[in-house]
Amino acid sequence: MTSFSDPTAVSGYAERTARIVPGLRDLHRMAGVLLAERAPSQARILVLGAGGGLELKAFAEMQPGWQFDGVDPSAEMLELARTILGPMASHVRLHEGYIDSAPKGPFDGATCLLTLHFLPPAERLKTLQQMHLRLKPGAPLVVAHHSYPSEDPGRDRWLSRNAAFAATSGVPVRQAEGSIAAIKERLPVLSPVQDVDLLREAGFTDIDLFYCAFTFKGWVAHRA
Structure with missing residues (x-):
């Protein structure tokens, strides 16, 4: 698996991720569309796992009026995000850390892409609950990550x-x-049913699957 502090791995992140995640750029655009269903033209959006800046750039290009708070535990990946964003970095505040490092909001929408599969169930639930607390009522959350039945x-x-x-x-x-072996050994992947159950337990409703690409799944949900 990738080390998000290794300089070589960080520098090749964008190219490598596009090779291994089917439809990565379309995934970002779909997430932007789903956010825009309820987020206003001057929305404030929380992006958890923002290192690399790929989705931040996609969202900023789609919605010039949005402002973003991006959170990631890797200083090196956040620096890459600044580089990727270029002049659009003025729309983004970056925070090093995990969900507890995110501003309290309230936000008009949030995303967590290709991140939750790194977290064991208890930590994943806490993260979703903290994102729920930071969203306005009815605001969308878009998530996507590895999801498959481990016993299948x-x-x-x-x-x-x-x-x-x-x-x-x-x-x-x-x-x-x-x-293949690295994913099985190192990622605490949950099944789609478990993922949806965690979203519900965290307080989200109106949960819809919008993305399915081999072992990757994506859902949009809303704060109750």
């Missing part, structure tokens, strides 16, 4: 498909295949 005998088949996709995108075959 078809799990390895889908992880192999992820690896094959990465290989077709230019990732060396040995590296792509090595990701």
